[in-house]
Amino acid sequence: MLFPTFYLPWLGQGMSIALVAVVHVLISHGFAIGVVSIIVLLEHLALRRGDAELEGLAQNMLKPVVIIVTAVGAVTGAGIWFTVSVLAPGGIGYMLRVFFWPWFIEWMAFTLEVLVLLPYYFLWERMRAKQAGLHVALGWSYVAVAFASAFLISGILGFMLTPDGWVQNQRLVSAFFNPTFWPQLALRFLGGLAMGGLWSLAFVLFSRRIGADLRQRVMRLLGGWVLINGALCALAVWIYLGRIPQTYATHKIFAVLTSHLSQDAWLLWLGNILAALCIAAVALAAWLRWRRVALALIIPALILTAGLVSEFERAREFVRGPYLMPGYMYANQIPLAQSDYLDKHGFLAGAAWYQPQPPGLAPRAPAGHALFMANCGVCHTIGGLNDIRDRLKGRTQPSVTVMVRRTKQMVPFMPSFSGTPAEALTMAAYLYELSGERRSLEAVPPISRKGVGHE
Amino acid sequence: MNNLHDLLLAKPFGDPAMELILFGSFALHLLFVLLMLGTAMIAVFFFAHSWITGYRFELRWDKRVLRIHLALKSLAVVLGVAPLLIIQVLWSVPFLTAASIMAPYWLGLLGLMIFAFLSLDILGHKMDVHPVRHLIFGVLGLAALVAVPAVFTAVLSLMEHPDKWSLVAGRGFAAEPGLLFHWFMRYLHILGAAALFGGAFHYFFSTNGAQERHYHLSHWMVVATLFQVVAGMLLLVSVQERLTPAVITAVTVGVFAAMLLLGLAFYRNPEVDKRRMASVLVLLPVILVSMLLARQFLQHQAVAPMQAQLETRAREARQSLAPLQAAALQGFQAHLATVYDNGETIYANSCAFCHGQDGGGHGPEAASLIIPPEKLNAVRAQRRYLYQVVLKGVPGSGMPYFSVFDRDKLDSLLEYMNASFSLTAPPQPPAKPGDLAAAKRVFAGTCATCHGEQGQVSAFGADLRPAPPDLTRYGLTPQWAYAVITQGYNGTVMQPFNDLPEATRWGLVSLVASLRKEP
Structure with a gap:
């Protein structure tokens, strides 16, 4: 408890970060990379063919994109960081130090991205007459900078799952160019391009300001674009999955289906196949210029794409299980070596923000509550998502104690308890009381427990 | 010692350089924040003004202001990345602690910013067609936007008062009137600075020389500067105990430059001197830099001693953890x-x-x-x-x-x-079948209460915790079944039936085995 960590009620830490992250990924990949690339491509083609109508379409598409990217995309991007800063301050504090330079360079990349996008947007009219080629070049340089910023982020994200050599040598190069770096970069960029194709297709299909002939031409282009980029992205995902250590990869079904549906893995495959088929079908329909079919399928395809993105991000975050930074820090932001230290010397003894009697808690609870929040609060809530009371329903007090001692061994994606055996008992007693099992036992009329005598 | 990670020790470079970069990158970020905020204020104010006075003279100008807002806000957001990165590395514990204490507001920033930006974009979209609707969006957007620095200034004020952390964490800002006053003045000072910088920016860069706008904006600048004088003095009062020669020097330079600016804006004579007015463009950076320097000095004073203390303890932590690292790493490899x-x-x-x-x-x-x-x-x-x-x-x-x-x-x-x-x-019958007739009697009279007559758990048994197993689907080897019947099962209502004759107990084993259904 280096920090007075704030625990978000009901939603919990992980889900809150995930929600912001998924919105950001949909926008940063789909719009900032995908749609803008398509706009630049369309403008480029228009310039080459002298096609003013096509250029007009490209320009029309840009305005909503700029508004969404600058108002929602950029803010949710910073928002992931903001959210993590208060929900996992220990983790972000360390990540920033390991990745100071990539992060710092990322600042320049972001700034450059904006500095290129703004003139591309604002000066379109002015550059049309004499500097159209320069304008297209500006567009392509935006795509290059966007790729650079995806490059930087991929290193950091990949590290969190496969730090590999860094664990031993602590070198930035090992951390950054980790085993999942290249496939993840490819899948994010290609996925962004494919998503951008779908969004652009939706724009072209629904827009009323676009001529039938132009629409047909652009539909064909976008259909092919989605098919090719989507297929390449799927290939990158497949390579990526192959690079994840088996220890983690084996959790991917549970990561997505959770304990509610973990026995029905077919749901996962069915969902993914349906999504892939739907996206392929809408792309094929666009390529074949079947506007009605494409119209019918485009909204489901976009929703399913958002589903695929959420699924990927959820699995990527979840499977590394007990670790926030494998080899260095547990998911509860306690470094591995420190956890061993705390097991001997006690958790609460040196906790900076531990109050023996915070307001609103029963007198016996504070120690157990503090231990629970620090050890388990990053994934479990009390009364919300992944409610610890549901998890312990039906358990006896001694078995709660045993489970606290054995978390990491029993469930491979849970970290081990940090604290002395006495503290483990304190937390177990608190959790048992919290689970309500004591009351439910007392609620059973005594006679029914004694009535089983024999003759 | 769990409040001591060795986290603080991994630093990219020395503290003075970090503070220098923090200063530079923050100044750049703040400049665009002020311009963005000021632009939003001006956009909404002048749009409302021209709408109320019925004098719809400059919608084109208003639209241009809003386009500039879109650009400024994009830059303000991305330029914030570097100072946020550096402050979280340089002063991790103070900054992240303050942010954590203010967490609900801090998280609220996301919603505020998205709402503000989208609303102001809506204000600019077809504003001439639906003025009332757009004005409502503009006012709401501006309200959300000006709330953003309130949160940032609160976090920074709190960060600079480590002695107040636990009190504020427990009882909120209201428990500390002195801190509350300091924060509020700091916040007002940001708003005033935004008005001044925004006003000056548009005076020079968006009016295209329109006299009327120049006239309005120079008044706007005068009012903003006067506001800054009052808020600034009160802000100084709130930090009076921490003033050092360096802070006083920086503030004096800033005040002097501000007075010059006030004079220039107040005695502006458009006919005479364009160049004289242009010196405002020199004064503004002087004001920004000197005031930010004063701010940085105060921040350093408030936080650096604590940071040094924390780092000493982090070094101790590293020493105590060093012997454990190898084992921890081995444990990790084993898990992998x-x-x-x-x-x-x-x-x-x-x-x-x-x-x-x-x-x-x-x-x-x-x-x-x-x-x-x-x-x-x-x-x-x-x-x-x-x-x-x-x-x-x-x-x-x-x-x-x-x-x-x-x-x-x-x-x-x-x-x-x-x-x-x-x-x-499959279940096996015991080697000696025992007294099956007696067993049937006992089972029906006693066992069936919980186990059910056919071995399927009775309604009563199903209420037990733990409930007995379903004997039609579950069984034990004869020896163990005999042992359980004889000794009972600890912690459950299955009690020892060792007073039954041995033959009856073996009979029960046979009976139970026969209840089991295939497969």
């Missing part, structure tokens, strides 16, 4: 090598600590439990029944649910247990 995708691994890790590696029910934790873990090598049950037990656990006992493993893994686990302990082998 253990793949929970096969029954053998899952049993060894998730089951054996209670049930024992040999399935005899004597794992290392068995003694901690009141209800002894099942002696798996004596169980003879239907596979689907076992699957349900493993999946859902046994309420009222130590057996938890294992839906943390997907179907394939549980199947593999059952395969493994079956291969090792013959769990699903």
Whole structure:
């Protein structure tokens, strides 16, 4: 408890970060990379063919994109960081130090991205007459900078799952160019391009300001674009999955289906196949210029794409299980070596923000509550998502104690308890009381427990 | 010592350089924040003004202002990345502590910013067609936007007062009137600066020389500067105990430049001197830099001693942790090598600590439990029944649910247990059948209360915690069944029936074996 960590009620830490992250990924990949690339491509083609109508379409598409990217995309991007800063301050504090330079360079990349996008947007009219080629070049340089910023982020994200050599040598190069770096970069960029194709297709299909002939031409282009980029992205995902250590990869079904549906893995495959088929079908329909079919399928395809993105991000975050930074820090932001230290010397003894009697808690609870929040609060809530009371329903007090001692061994994606055996008992007693099992036992009329005598 | 990570020690470079970069990158960020905020104020104010006075003269100008806002806000957001990065590395504990204490507001920033930016974009879209609707969006957007610096200034004010942390964490800002006053003045000072910088920016860069706008904006600048004088003095009062010569010098330079600016804006004579007015463009950076320097000096004073203390303790922490690192790393490698995708691994890790590696029910934790873990090598049950037990656990006992493993893994686990302990082998009748007639009588009179007449759990039994097993689907080896009947099952209502004649007990074993249905 280096920090007075704030625990978000009901939603919990992980889900809150995930929600912001998924919105950001949909926008940063789909719009900032995908749609803008398509706009630049369309403008480029228009310039080459002298096609003013096509250029007009490209320009029309840009305005909503700029508004969404600058108002929602950029803010949710910073928002992931903001959210993590208060929900996992220990983790972000360390990540920033390991990745100071990539992060710092990322600042320049972001700034450059904006500095290129703004003139591309604002000066379109002015550059049309004499500097159209320069304008297209500006567009392509935006795509290059966007790729650079995806490059930087991929290193950091990949590290969190496969730090590999860094664990031993602590070198930035090992951390950054980790085993999942290249496939993840490819899948994010290609996925962004494919998503951008779908969004652009939706724009072209629904827009009323676009001529039938132009629409047909652009539909064909976008259909092919989605098919090719989507297929390449799927290939990158497949390579990526192959690079994840088996220890983690084996959790991917549970990561997505959770304990509610973990026995029905077919749901996962069915969902993914349906999504892939739907996206392929809408792309094929666009390529074949079947506007009605494409119209019918485009909204489901976009929703399913958002589903695929959420699924990927959820699995990527979840499977590394007990670790926030494998080899260095547990998911509860306690470094591995420190956890061993705390097991001997006690958790609460040196906790900076531990109050023996915070307001609103029963007198016996504070120690157990503090231990629970620090050890388990990053994934479990009390009364919300992944409610610890549901998890312990039906358990006896001694078995709660045993489970606290054995978390990491029993469930491979849970970290081990940090604290002395006495503290483990304190937390177990608190959790048992919290689970309500004591009351439910007392609620059973005594006679029914004694009535089983024999003759 | 768990408040001591060795986290603080991993630094990219020395503190003075970090502070320098913090200063530079923050100044750049703040400049664009001020311009953005000021632009939003001007956009809404002048749009409302021209709408109220019925003098719709400059909609084109208003639109241009809003386009500039879009550009400024984009830059303000991305330029914030560097100062946020550096402050979180340079002053990790103070900054992240203050942010954590203010967490609900801090998280609220996301919503405020998205709402503000979208609303102001809406204001600019077809504003001439629906002025009222757009004005409402503009006012709401501006309100959300000006709330953003309120949160940032609160976090920074709190960060600079480590002695107030626990009080504010417990009882909120209201518990500290001095801090509240300091924050509020700091906040007002930001708003005033935004008005001034925004006004000056548009005076020079968006009016295209329109006299009327120049006239309005120079008044705007005069009012903003006067506001700054008042808010600035009160802000100084709030930090009076911490003033040092360096701070006073920086503030004096800033005040002097501000007075010059006030004079220039107040005595502006458009006919005479364009160049004189242009010197405002020099004065503004002087004001920004000197005031920010004063701010940085104060911040350093407030936070650096604490940071030094923390780093000393972090060094101690590193020393105490050093001997543990190798073992921790080994533990990690071992975990990485253990793949929970096969029954053998899952049993060894998730089951054996209670049930024992040999399935005899004597794992290392068995003694901690009141209800002894099942002696798996004596169980003879239907596979689907076992699957349900493993999946859902046994309420009222130590057996938890294992839906943390997907179907394939549980199947593999059952395969493994079956291969090792013959769990699903058919039930065997005992070597000596015993007194079946007596057993039937006892079963109907006693056992059936819980186990049900046909071995299916009775309604009464189903209410027990743990409930008895379903004897039509689950059984034990004859020896173990006899032992359970004789000794009872600890911690459950299955009590010892050792007063029954031995033949009756063996009879019960035969009877129970016959209740079991295939497969």
